[in-house]
Amino acid sequence: MLVYAREYRLNLSRKVVPEGVVVVQVSNIGEDPHDVAIRNAKGKDVAVTPVIKANGGRAQMRLRLTRGRYTLWCRVPGHLGHGMKATFIVKVPARRR
DSSP states (O other): OEEEEETTEEEESOSEEESEEEEEEEEEOSSSOBOOEEEOTTSOEEEEOOOBOTTTOEEEEEEEEOSEEEEEEOOSTTTGGGTOEEEEEEEOOOOOO
16 A cells, blocks of 8 residues: 655555555655554554655555554644544455355
């Protein structure tokens, strides 16, 4: 899943991903440094990027996720309060016939 981070907004390439290993690539296209954390439905952060440089910095996370709803959010002070978050769903992949 590709995530574009810019001031007070996270744009996701997909809103639904299959259960299992998920690679999250974050590209900071904003003017401020950002980081991105992934929070599960229980409110626990399960992964976080280092701070990503402004204007083209990148980071990647590879993690195993189970079914459920997750929230991506920026931990830079004040950014979450301005709405810098997005949600996605992890689903069991459909069986192929």
